[in-house]
Amino acid sequence: MMEAARPASALRNNSALRDRPEWLSPRDIAEGFGVGKSKSYEICAALPHIYVGRNIRVNRQTVAKEILEKGRLP
Numbered sequence: 001m002m003e004a005a006r007p008a009s010a011l012r013n014n015s016a017l018r019d020r021p022e023w024l025s026p027r028d029i030a031e032g033f034g035v036g037k038s039k040s041y042e043i044c045a046a047l048p049h050i051y052v053g054r055n056i057r058v059n060r061q062t063v064a065k066e067i068l069e070k071g072r073l074p
Helices: 026-033 037-046 060-070
Strands: 050-052 055-059
Touching: 026 037, 037 055, 055 060
Parallel strands: none
Antiparallel strands: 050 055
16 A cells, blocks of 8 residues: 655655665655656656656656755656
8 A cells, every 4th residue: 555645844854765776767756755656757757857768767866856946746
């Protein structure tokens, strides 16, 4: 079962990102922030991203910066 989405204030220390790879997949985002598969793909598409083959990836620092600046993910 999915856990509840965490508030941005709880993520200020990047705890959800600390043990993740530098380039995050939608699965990493879903597991780290407690969102579903569709929402994690929306987040990846809304942020600057790259494709590795057919797989979308977002840089961990980009996600952390978005949280610190806006207090939430798109």
